[in-house]
Amino acid sequence: MTSETRTTGAPAPGAAAADGPLVTVSGLSVTFPAGPGGRAGGGLVRAVDDLSFTLPKGGSLGIVGESGSGKSTAAYALLGLHRDTGAEVTGAVTVAGHDVQAAGDAALRRLRGGVAAMVFQDPLSSLDPYQSIGDQIAEVYRVHRRDASRRAARARAAEVLDRVGIPDAARRARSRPHEFSGGMRQRALIAMALACEPRLLVADEPTTALDVTVQAQILDLLRDLRAETGMGLVLVTHDLGVAAGSVDELLVMKDGRAVESGPVRTLLDAPGETYTRDLLAAVPRVNVRRPGAGARAAGADEAPLLEATGLTRRFGRGKDAVTAVDDVSLTVRPGETVGVVGESGSGKTTLGRMLVRLLAPTGGELRYRGRDIGGLKERELRAFRSELQMVFQDPVSSLNPRRSIGESIADPLRAAGKLDEAAIVARVRELLERVGLDPGAYHRYPHEFSGGQRQRVGIARALAPEPKLIVCDEPVSALDVTTQAQVVRLLGELQRDLGLALVFIAHDLAVVRQVSDRLVVMRGGRIVEEGAADTVYEQPRHAYTKGLLAAVPRLEGAEAAA
Incomplete structure (x- = not known):
């Protein structure tokens, strides 16, 4: 056309x-x-x-x-x-x-x-961190309403913040951006856009x-x-x-x-x-089962690869302490995928970092292949580092912009000290090909790749030391749907070929359903529901899980029009 x-x-x-x-x-x-x-x-x-x-x-x-x-x-x-x-x-x-x-x-x-007014994707980059939210809205208002007094502009700021659902708007107008949650910051940007009635x-x-x-x-x-x-x-x-x-x-x-x-x-x-x-x-459709659903889950009859019991993580001390993960218990068996879902602040990322011991628990036990690794010091963890890896949400921030992607992938191989330089380069090229990238891209830099390609680099780096378990923290949240589908398909292929266990953390419930054998739902640092993925999706028991599922945008005609 x-x-x-x-x-x-x-x-x-x-x-x-x-x-x-x-x-x-x-x-x-x-x-x-x-x-x-x-x-x-x-x-x-x-x-x-x-x-x-x-x-x-x-x-x-x-x-x-x-x-x-x-x-x-x-x-x-x-x-x-x-x-x-x-x-x-x-x-x-x-x-x-x-x-x-x-x-x-x-x-x-x-x-x-x-x-005409615009609301951008990232409110933090659009808001001045040093100015209060109300002052920023008032400034925009006075630019377009030159006869408006400062008092009138501040009143207008509180009015539009109230209109977009910010509670106690007159008081919260004095807050700075870092004092707002992600959703509240986005509401503040919408309020700013509305100030002059575009x-x-x-x-x-x-x-x-x-x-x-x-x-x-x-x-x-x-x-x-x-x-x-x-x-x-x-x-x-x-x-x-x-x-x-x-x-x-x-x-x-x-x-x-x-x-x-x-x-x-x-x-x-x-x-x-x-x-x-x-x-x-x-x-991905939240109401469509994972391909091959109904088959016996991988590793169902095997002993747990990783087992957390009463896992807890607190930040800060005394009355200012915050409990991010509170008494969480779960198991991950060889070759299976455990999906972890929940809203921002639910504790899912903190849990994921503890599972691969990037964070030390402040309570509970974490056992890998029967060995308690929760309390091990860094030098004692070296023996387990190669087997427990993580793929991060933002490959840009997890890749050094001044080093080629080949060198970044080679780092864990060099740290292991088991291969000579020629073997390391050969292994990196093999990994690049394995994740669908050109082996000749070894000497290219992160900025030369698309978002989906950078995520493939992150996966290749996690695969380098031949891990048994990979925690994927929001690995596709910033990708478009076709690239998202490609990365999810790649992870599935790698899991089948290499027998990997995966912990897949995401806020997109439709994506999680397409990859998970079992599902864990977190809220306020605790697990509120868990079970076989299809059972939780089709017969949720907890009101919070039902609310999450009800909020998922529907693509199908009847559902979207409802």
């Missing part, structure tokens, strides 16, 4: 059509200079290529696609955010009658916040880093705000489940171009393009 086919959000005949759409994008192209070593070898990268769509007043549009599809780049163009970045932007962008491309700097500043809200992956219940709350908030204010919404997301229940129209992008667009139900129920069908097929 061309980018004009099935035009997204065409206004209905009558008054709306006469008034014109809220957003019109025509022939938009955005080209960036590629840095040294970039994909274009120092040339140019066309991030958006001849994109056209419209959005009616009060309408909602989801822009979906894989990482690198150009969806965020297109959204940024609605507010002229590519100005002075070195990007070349051509085509026409009109928002509420304002020509974004032709607007001068002063007009563009008035547009941002006053006419006609368009652009939300770029606003729920990607949030657990399932907070995600549901943010999406409900966006729907309520649209209903109350009549503002339009452009939602950028790689999660088709999020889009399914949040927008009226979808625009699917690939390699900077529009692949398909139209009503959300039409595209989800009867996609016309192969790429859209592939995206839908890659989305």
Whole structure:
């Protein structure tokens, strides 16, 4: 199809059509200079290529696609955010009658916040850590309402914080960003966007880093705000489940171009393009059993590989002490996958770090192959380090940007001291190939890889010392659905081929179901429910588990429309 086919959000005949759409994008192209070593070898990268769509007043549009599809780049163009970045932007962008491309700097500043506002994926990078939340909102308000007094601006800040569900808003307005949870920070960003009553809200992956219940709350908030204010919404997301229940129209992008667009139900129920069908097929479903479910779980008849009894971890001392994990007991048998789910702050990451002894327990026992390793000193742990490994959520922060990926993978091999240099290099190349990367990439650096490729590097490094158990901490949370599916499939293949035991920690319950033999549900540092994965998903006993499952976005037509 061309980018004009099935035009997204065409206004209905009558008054709306006469008034014109809220957003019109025509022939938009955005080209960036590629840095040294970039994909274009120092040339140019066309991030958006001849994109056209419209959005009616009060309408909602989801822009979906894989990482690198150009969806965020297109959204940024609605507010002229590519100005002075070195990007070349051509085509026409009109928002509420304002020509974004032709607007001068002063007009563009008035547009941002006053006419259209943006909510970014990472609120910490968007908020000043040294200023109170209320002062930051008040500052935005006074930029656009120059006649507003400081008192009026502070009152407006408290008003919009209250509107987005921040309890005791007038008092919490004095808090700094680090005093808010992730979900509250995202609400604060939405409040800031609402301060000047914009006609368009652009939300770029606003729920990607949030657990399932907070995600549901943010999406409900966006729907309520649209209903109350009549503002339009452009939602950028790689999660088709999020889009399914949040927008009226979808625009699917690939390699900077529009692949398909139209009503959300039409595209989800009867996609016309192969790429859209592939995206839908890659989305994990919380109501679909793991492939091969019903077979006897791996290692079911074997003695536990790892066993935790009454495991506890406290941080701090005295009355300021916080118990992150409280009296947790679980077993992991050879070759099985134990899924661990729960909201942020439930203790699941702290538990995972204790299981591989990156953190020492402050109470309870941790036994590996029958040996209590919970109280061992670091020098005594060296004998177990190779067999207990971890794959982290953010491969960027866990890989040294100044060292090649080959050297990072080689580190545990060199530490073991069992192989000469030639054998180490050969082993690293073998591992790169094993995880689906080019063995010739040994000397390339982390920034030269995509997010999914960096996660494969992290998996290769964990595999290097030939472990028996790997704890995966949110290994796919920041990846788009197709890359997510590839990494999950890779872990499954490695587990079958190498007989690995896995502990898979995630807030995405649909992903966890696709990989887990058994499931552990955590809340407030404790296990509230555990059992065979399919049993817990299909017959949850605890109210908390039922609440988590109810909050999962549904992709299927009847479920998403409910």
